[in-house]
Amino acid sequence: MANLRIEHLNKRYGATTVLNDVNLKIEDGEFVVLVGPSGCGKSTLLRMIAGLDGASGGDIHIAGKPVNTLAPAERGIAMVFQSYALYPHMNVRKNMTFGLKFTGVPPAERERRVAEAARMLRLEELLERYPRDLSGGQRQRVAIGRAIVREPAVFLFDEPLSNLDAALRVSTRVEIANLHRLLKSTIVYVTHDQVEAMTLADRIVVMNKGCIEQVGRPLDLYYAPANLFVAGFIGSPAMNFFEAKVGSVEGGCARVAGPGFRSFDLPTASLRVGDTLTVGVRPEHLGRGEDGPFAVEGVVELVERLGESSFAYVRRADDRLFVAEVRGRQTPMPGERATFFAAARDVHVFDAASLRVSTQNDA
Amino acid sequence: MTAEQRARSLGVHLVLIAYSLLAVGPILLVVMNSFKTRSAIFGSPLAPPDATTFSLVGYEKVFRSSHILTYYSNSLIVTLVSMALVLLFGAMAAWALTEYRFRGSTALALFLSIGIMVPIRLGSVAILNMMRSAGLNDTLTALILVYVAQGLPMSIFILSEFIQQIPKDLRDAARCDGVPETRIFFEVVAPLLRPAIATVAVFTIVPIWNDLWFPLILTSSDSTHTVTLGVQQFLGQYITDWNSVLAALSMAILPVVVIYVILSRQLIAGLTSGAVK
Numbered sequence: 001m002a003n004l005r006i007e008h009l010n011k012r013y014g015a016t017t018v019l020n021d022v023n024l025k026i027e028d029g030e031f032v033v034l035v036g037p038s039g040c041g042k043s044t045l046l047r048m049i050a051g052l053d054g055a056s057g058g059d060i061h062i063a064g065k066p067v068n069t070l071a072p073a074e075r076g077i078a079m080v081f082q083s084y085a086l087y088p089h090m091n092v093r094k095n096m097t098f099g100l101k102f103t104g105v106p107p108a109e110r111e112r113r114v115a116e117a118a119r120m121l122r123l124e125e126l127l128e129r130y131p132r133d134l135s136g137g138q139r140q141r142v143a144i145g146r147a148i149v150r151e152p153a154v155f156l157f158d159e160p161l162s163n164l165d166a167a168l169r170v171s172t173r174v175e176i177a178n179l180h181r182l183l184k185s186t187i188v189y190v191t192h193d194q195v196e197a198m199t200l201a202d203r204i205v206v207m208n209k210g211c212i213e214q215v216g217r218p219l220d221l222y223y224a225p226a227n228l229f230v231a232g233f234i235g236s237p238a239m240n241f242f243e244a245k246v247g248s249v250e251g252g253c254a255r256v257a258g259p260g261f262r263s264f265d266l267p268t269a270s271l272r273v274g275d276t277l278t279v280g281v282r283p284e285h286l287g288r289g290e291d292g293p294f295a296v297e298g299v300v301e302l303v304e305r306l307g308e309s310s311f312a313y314v315r316r317a318d319d320r321l322f323v324a325e326v327r328g329r330q331t332p333m334p335g336e337r338a339t340f341f342a343a344a345r346d347v348h349v350f351d352a353a354s355l356r357v358s359t360q361n362d363a
Numbered sequence: 364m365t366a367e368q369r370a371r372s373l374g375v376h377l378v379l380i381a382y383s384l385l386a387v388g389p390i391l392l393v394v395m396n397s398f399k400t401r402s403a404i405f406g407s408p409l410a411p412p413d414a415t416t417f418s419l420v421g422y423e424k425v426f427r428s429s430h431i432l433t434y435y436s437n438s439l440i441v442t443l444v445s446m447a448l449v450l451l452f453g454a455m456a457a458w459a460l461t462e463y464r465f466r467g468s469t470a471l472a473l474f475l476s477i478g479i480m481v482p483i484r485l486g487s488v489a490i491l492n493m494m495r496s497a498g499l500n501d502t503l504t505a506l507i508l509v510y511v512a513q514g515l516p517m518s519i520f521i522l523s524e525f526i527q528q529i530p531k532d533l534r535d536a537a538r539c540d541g542v543p544e545t546r547i548f549f550e551v552v553a554p555l556l557r558p559a560i561a562t563v564a565v566f567t568i569v570p571i572w573n574d575l576w577f578p579l580i581l582t583s584s585d586s587t588h589t590v591t592l593g594v595q596q597f598l599g600q601y602i603t604d605w606n607s608v609l610a611a612l613s614m615a616i617l618p619v620v621v622i623y624v625i626l627s628r629q630l631i632a633g634l635t636s637g638a639v640k
């Protein structure tokens with residue numbers, strides 16, 4: 001078990017920069033999830049922590065020790081791959097013990113570790129089987145078992161669940177959470193799946209184009225996204241954005257106005273008249289009943305019914321669409337005119353540089 | 364199956380059967396006639412041996428009048444050692460060229476591929492001189508060296524293709540597991556290359572076993588002759604001892620057939636993998 005420190009990490013392939021000045025501190029025993037759009041460099045970052053790819057610049061420290069020049073096996077990491085990467089010609093037991101031979105673990109200790117990992121992952125029955133005779137979920141558990149027996153300081157997972165079907169994904173997710181509770185080890189976990197990220201993470205790292213956009217606890221990212229990218233990336237369906245301008249500033253309050261929604265007062269001191277803004281409201285925070293400082297009106301075009309709630313696609317006066325989540329049995333009809341409101345604390349405002357404008361509502 | 368499909372499948376099979384007969388026929392003829400008396404060979408060359416024509420005289424003569432067992436063991440040694448070296452070095456070179464980027468790796472790959480395009484026999488004279496000045500003429504080592512050089516380019520080419528198909532994650536997983544690079548090659552990559560290695564083995568063995576040219580120019584004494592060269596002594600300019608020639612040839616065919624049968628399952632897997640996922 002160990003902490004992990006990444007400082008000014010860069011990665012370039014020829015002229016293309018894949019990672020750009022990544023800084024990250026991960027505490028001992030923390031479960032950190034990396035999310036971001038495809039191609040943003042999540043796998044690259046993970047592979048660099050593992051030592052499978054070299055850095056173009058910057059440092060990685062594991063347990064306080066610089067590991068830049070160390071081989072993967074010397075870093076005290078274990079990696080679980082999306083493709084499982086089990087050795088096809090070895091049975092489950094051999095898959096788990098194969099690596100231990102080379103790291104000086106005595107045979108009796110190897111057996112003990114395999115037995116323990118097998119018990120933890122319910123693999124006892126499968127130890128003599130070959131990977132080709134296992135189901136996808138079982139293979140994934142073997143891959144995790146192979147990582148566990150190494151007793152690494154840091155676990156690295158690269159989209160470990162994305163080859164599993166939906167039901168299995170949920171149960172394996174729970175298993176991984178339990179495993180983390182049991183082992184108390186440091187975990188860095190890459191995923192595409194927001195639900196996985198939100199449920200598993202102590203902290204989430206949102207990446208975009210090789211840079212870290214925000215690091216924070218799941219609910220912090222959800223309720224106080226630091227910038228436009230994080231606001232749009234976290235949450236599903238994505239946050240609605242409205243273009244706006246500061247109309248007037250008076251007594252620590254800015255009047256925010258824009259096409260399609262009703263102007264409202266924003267209690268902040270940092271804005272000037274004429275500033276361009278983006279106002280963001282999540283579909284699930286747009287309600288029909290209550291009144292709020294934020295109100296937007298439009299004609300319902302389409303309703304997607306999911307059961308417990310429905311998504312209404314609404315066209316604003318300025319001809320743009322936004323989405324609102326409607327709960328309960330009373331769904332609006334297409335063609336109906338409706339007004340949606342949002343509470344002050346659910347309205348996110350971003351400035352021209354896409355950064356969050358802090359307001360007194362945040363407190 | 365519709366009538367049209369059946370007709371087409373029949374046609375395909377006819378062609379295949381005809382081709383098989385054409386390929387197997389001569390071999391069958393050689394083996395069959397090697398068990399017959401000399402007069403029967405000429406009297407009715409297409410008839411199988413029967414009670415009156417059956418004779419082992421060819422085999423007796425081969426064993427009595429020549430060093431056939433020496434030739435045999437020479438051929439086996441040369442073929443198997445060459446094959447082992449071609450497979451070992453071929454697989455290692457293929458691994459190095461596909462897995463590692465190092466200075467000159469592209470140039471090296473190009474250089475090796477030249478060996479596929481230029482037949483090694485063009486260099487016979489140079490090889491002969493080289494072997495003589497190295498003191499290796501009339502040794503099996505000389506043959507082995509030449510055959511390794513002959514077999515390597517193609518084996519590197521084929522094995523590289525197969526190595527590229529092995530998932531990269533597998534090597535990365537082994538590296539994370541702390542497996543040393545040599546062990547990754549021998550214990551993770553090589554076992555997965557089995558079908559490819561069988562394919563390369565067959566492609567390497569057959570031309571070496573059947574080669575007449577290099578034993579002819581590089582070996583001169585009975586103790587270093589191979590089977591194919593040894594058979595030549597029964598083919599005279601004026602009289603040919605057909606019994607012995609056919610018997611020796613039949614024996615020369617045998618090992619290749621045995622090896623092919625052993626490797627054929629792997630071979631078929633090797634030839635069709637990639638084509639059929």
Ligand SMILES: Nc1ncnc2c1ncn2[C@@H]1O[C@H](COP(=O)(O)OP(=O)(O)OP(=O)(O)O)[C@@H](O)[C@H]1O
Nearest residue numbers: 013016018036037038039040041042043044045192
């Ligand atoms: N060997 C390479 N040469 C050049 N570019 C590369 C190389 N490997 C990766 N890249 C680039 O680096 C970027 C990041 O790749 P990476 O695999 O880390 O993305 P990712 O965030 O894991 O994406 P995904 O979610 O699809 O797995 C991509 O744009 C990719 O094209």
Ligand SMILES: [Mg+2]
Nearest residue numbers: 042043044158
């Ligand atoms: Mg990836």
